[in-house]
Amino acid sequence: MRIALDAMGGDFAPATNIDGAIEALSENRDLSVILVGNASAVKAELDKRDCSRLPISIQHASEVVEMDESPLMALRRKKDSSIRVAINMVKAGDADAMVSAGNSGVVMATALYVLGKLPGVERPAIAAIMPSLKDHFLLLDAGANVDCKPLHLYQFAVMGEAYAKFIFNIEKPRVGLLSIGEEDAKGNELTKEAFKLIKGSNVNFIGNIEGQDIFSGEADVVVCDGFVGNIALKVSEGLAETIVEMLKREFMEHAQGKGDSSVFKDVFKRFVKRTDYSEYGGAPLLGIGNPCIICHGRSTSKAIKNAIKVAGAFHGKGILDVISSEFNKELSRGESVATNE
């Protein structure tokens, strides 16, 4: 599998991205990586590392998209950006999947423009994996669509269910709608309408799920609009970091010297590893015609490595075909319902 990696995207690019690529290639012999970005900058970093025997190459792209650029502007004006060139390579068949830790709005817009959507999909969504008390769950949309219609949430439910079957390897993922009350009629205008659509579909729908319950593992897929999803994701990240920081301070102030501090540090290390976003390696854009994986801007080399592996598996196991087929089933069912009415 040939992965086009945006070498310039993310807070620690290109060095960290290159490290991630090397780690992925060292662990997985089926992969090759094309580093897309400023050729001289990428080559300078590459030369510092020993990777002569790895299937790694460079594709020049003269421009870089900044984190605060608008998708529309980037699409119009930066036609030779690392994001655009990487996506063009997938379109041209020179790569099987792309990975970027850059401006996620621009990746989304460019993928949409260049690669297009799977048939029937109105809006692609970012599907982020988050840890739960039991295991983990899929949150979508995690930020691609800030203003959604009920139909979009319904489609996220269909795509999320299909993807969860695959990545979690479960027969019937439980799909919940993120809302502010468990009762069917609770929510805002958007979720109340979406509730009816999902309820009336073949999706294995468990109803509304409240914010406090997403981490208990009640649902395998949590559906929401991209604004709410992004807030939920970021609040969780911020809070997890804050809690670990608070506990460390408490420990430093009140417990140091009283016990074996290595035990305490050990417990924290395991916890951080378990909840570390980088373990999950990026979030796919579900609904786009080819595999595109978005990484956190703060991605470490481990996060990049895992994202490259996810991209490889995404392509290798034909996840898009699975989603397409589920989606077509759901669509034709919807049409037959409409025809019968």
Added chain:
Amino acid sequence: MRIALDAMGGDFAPATNIDGAIEALSENRDLSVILVGNASAVKAELDKRDCSRLPISIQHASEVVEMDESPLMALRRKKDSSIRVAINMVKAGDADAMVSAGNSGVVMATALYVLGKLPGVERPAIAAIMPSLKDHFLLLDAGANVDCKPLHLYQFAVMGEAYAKFIFNIEKPRVGLLSIGEEDAKGNELTKEAFKLIKGSNVNFIGNIEGQDIFSGEADVVVCDGFVGNIALKVSEGLAETIVEMLKREFMEHAQGKGDSSVFKDVFKRFVKRTDYSEYGGAPLLGIGNPCIICHGRSTSKAIKNAIKVAGAFHGKGILDVISSEFNKELSRGESVATNE
């Protein structure tokens, strides 16, 4: 100060509510409490406790609002509910403030209907206090208004700033707008319009604040619509509980016997105390004409106790007058801007 306490609201009512009232009265001699609810049930619980010397009385209410009842139905059909009777007492001048751990939507709707709004306020908001790494911050709206317009968010900013001055005792609270990017233009349709309104006002506005930054203490007031606010609040609660649970499990599995477990438990206890919502004792309905404090449905006696104290302080220190005056200043400024245009 005379506080009308909904004795029937909350998961552990009436016993826990009565315990909370007794604790509040034992600690604060300026307060008296009227327990509003089924007189025989309340009296039976009251008789189990020694509170003959405390200024506590009972006001009968024959009905109880369930947690899943719609505000409209409760307003129409349960005119003798504990929530309605408690609010009626405030209206009639028989109580100075009310506290309820019952159905918050019904409290909100009833308060709105019976007590009305402060002049100029379009929508009252629930202002919840949350812990941050530095201290704490105010989140509003925490769930009263699930579908908002830009003007509502702007008004939440004005009311939140005024309330934060008082409760946090700071001159210039920093007000942030919860969004999905720091840049001015990031957000959904609602927040982008609200951003402009708040930016153009006298509010000490620090711009957009992302989910991961609310706990770092960058803002004293975080403004959002009630759907997003409720999700953020509940996700935080759920995650904090999950993290503590995960860390405890890690400790049990890997660290037990290796060190002094009391040290570890001690650190957790301090942390839980610091972040425990019950320490903050309920969230006021800002914008309602009289003091109404909403408590968590799972409120412990400590939470009820602290809510009663907040209600007392809210009334005693004339917070509504302060908010009214700030609001009028902001409104007349807005009008003069409109006139000059």
